[in-house]
Amino acid sequence: MIQEKDLPIGYKTAMKDLLKEDYDAYIRSLDEKPYVGIRTNLLKLTPERLKEILDRDFISIPWVEEGFYFEEEKGVLTTSTLSEDDKIKSISKNPYYFAGLYYIQEPSAMTPAMMAGIKPGDKVLDLCAAPGGKSTQAASYLKGEGLLVSNDFSASRVKALQKNIEVSGIDNVLITNEDPKNLSKIYIEYFDKIIVDAPCSGEGMFRRDSAVFKAYLSRGPKFFTGLQVSILNEAAKMLKPGGTLVYSTCTYSKIEDEGSLLEFLEIHKEFYIDKIKADYGFEESRDLPGTIRLFPHKIKGEGHFVARLKKENRVVEENKEKPKKKKKSPKLAEELVEFLSKIKRDWDYERIFINKNYAYYLPKDALIDKSLHYIRTGLLLGEIKKNRFEPFQALAMNIKFEEWDNPLNLTATDERVIRYLKGETIEADDEYNGIRLVCVDGFSLGFVKQNKRSCKNKYYQGWRWM
Numbered sequence: 519m520i521q522e523k524d525l526p527i528g529y530k531t532a533m534k535d536l537l538k539e540d541y542d543a544y545i546r547s548l549d550e551k552p553y554v555g556i557r558t559n560l561l562k563l564t565p566e567r568l569k570e571i572l573d574r575d576f577i578s579i580p581w582v583e584e585g586f587y588f589e590e591e592k593g594v595l596t597t598s599t600l601s602e603d604d605k606i607k608s609i610s611k612n613p614y615y616f617a618g619l620y621y622i623q624e625p626s627a628m629t630p631a632m633m634a635g636i637k638p639g640d641k642v643l644d645l646c647a648a649p650g651g652k653s654t655q656a657a658s659y660l661k662g663e664g665l666l667v668s669n670d671f672s673a674s675r676v677k678a679l680q681k682n683i684e685v686s687g688i689d690n691v692l693i694t695n696e697d698p699k700n701l702s703k704i705y706i707e708y709f710d711k712i713i714v715d716a717p718c719s720g721e722g723m724f725r726r727d728s729a730v731f732k733a734y735l736s737r738g739p740k741f742f743t744g745l746q747v748s749i750l751n752e753a754a755k756m757l758k759p760g761g762t763l764v765y766s767t768c769t770y771s772k773i774e775d776e777g778s779l780l781e782f783l784e785i786h787k788e789f790y791i792d793k794i795k796a797d798y799g800f801e802e803s804r805d806l807p808g809t810i811r812l813f814p815h816k817i818k819g820e821g822h823f824v825a826r827l828k829k830e831n832r833v834v835e836e837n838k839e840k841p842k843k844k845k846k847s848p849k850l851a852e853e854l855v856e857f858l859s860k861i862k863r864d865w866d867y868e869r870i871f872i873n874k875n876y877a878y879y880l881p882k883d884a885l886i887d888k889s890l891h892y893i894r895t896g897l898l899l900g901e902i903k904k905n906r907f908e909p910f911q912a913l914a915m916n917i918k919f920e921e922w923d924n925p926l927n928l929t930a931t932d933e934r935v936i937r938y939l940k941g942e943t944i945e946a947d948d949e950y951n952g953i954r955l956v957c958v959d960g961f962s963l964g965f966v967k968q969n970k971r972s973c974k975n976k977y978y979q980g981w982r983w984m
């Protein structure tokens with residue numbers, strides 16, 4: 519636990535200036551445990567259904583309809599010391615978590631994507647996206663329509679982003695690992711909504727993550743201001759006129775928050791602040807009205823800063839680009855077509871893209887440019903092998919129960935669920951030969967290759983329950 523005496527003098531002075539008479543209440547809040555939140559994956563179920571299925575009377579997070587406090591686990595998410603039974607009940611080891619029914623997210627961190635006003639059909643860019651909290655939330659709001667481009671600069675962090683997107687069953691997505699400068703050369707005025715959840719000094723996360731505090735002591739806020747402005751500058755180029763840009767940080771530092779925004783607004787006269795109401799205990803910034811701070815002594819959540827900007831609308835010149843010639847549909851391997859025909863869905867075979875034997879289902883009408891480093895172009899369906907098609911985990915997570923003819927549907931309390939998630943061979947109740955979808959209470963978990971009753975495990979090794 520961090521104590522006042524550990525805090526750098528410069529930080530304390532800045533916080534006293536920011537909080538005035540509330541400073542002591544803020545310091546006291548550092549002694550309290552942080553809140554843990556879960557957010558319903560609206561692609562898979564409603565918040566009411568999630569409550570029912572988890573059989574808990576959760577308290578709602580006031581500012582995010584689909585978010586709940588997970589009171590029992592207020593504090594650190596350690597499961598290594600728990601018994602196997604208690605682990606299953608915990609939020610991060612529950613089979614429904616593996617089915618992608620919810621995302622574990624700090625309650626304040628649910629605010630920025632919600633403030634972006636994302637609607638089905640929008641083109642959304644999440645520019646600093648890893649590990650994927652805001653991206654998975656944005657995809658929930660898109661409801662499978664439109665496009666999500668989810669980017670992170672860090673090659674290591676983008677792996678967690680990819681996993682979280684795939685577990686959530688998202689298909690209308692491009693995942694990139696790029697410097698925003700490269701993206702802005704291609705996606706010119708392309709997006710309706712952009713989220714810049716910027717790298718920051720993390721002052722709002724001190725009580726939650728001691729590593730953030732240590733990093734802060736070595737770098738401090740100034741380091742991040744220039745970086746944030748440079749990211750915002752690239753975002754500006756990619757936003758459509760009339761579009762919305764949400765900038766957020768998990769820091770209180772005015773040098774970063776107001777500082778970066780004022781510098782940005784000075785350069786970009788075409789942007790203005792679209793006011794966020796200071797409801798729910800949020801605090802309006804005195805220096806930049808219409809932007810808000812979330813403080814742990816005011817709300818049940820950690821520290822955050824959120825601003826919503828709009829780009830002025832103007833008449834855009836008609837796109838004179840010649841219509842691209844329709845590409846000839848690739849001749850698809852029979853095995854792939856046969857497999858996809860088992861899933862009750864109207865596949866648009868022209869959207870299937872094969873790269874080195876890997877088959878992807880591309881998002882509709884998405885701009886994809888060879889110069890960029892894509893980690894995923896749409897939904898990774900699987901691999902075309904000699905005389906067979908090997909479906910992948912991402913596809914399984916995207917399939918709905920009713921789309922598969924004879925899923926192996928297990929209840930959450932069936933011991934085979936955890937054995938399956940651990941990678942073991944399990945026995946089915948009925949005989950079948952071939953690839954079969956495994957579900958928990960009607961939600962997909964992965965595939966098995968069944969022979970009579972024996973089900974060879976196809977659950978992705980890197981995601982196993984431990």
Ligand SMILES: C[S@@+](CC[C@H](N)C(=O)[O-])C[C@H]1O[C@@H](n2cnc3c(N)ncnc32)[C@H](O)[C@@H]1O
Nearest residue numbers: 646647648649650651652670671672715716717
């Ligand atoms: C606050 S975290 C993002 C958290 C994420 N939005 C979420 O909700 O899960 C900031 C991210 O910015 C990334 N980052 C750092 N420099 C960047 C840059 N120049 N361009 C894009 N992303 C960058 C970091 O790798 C980090 O993942």
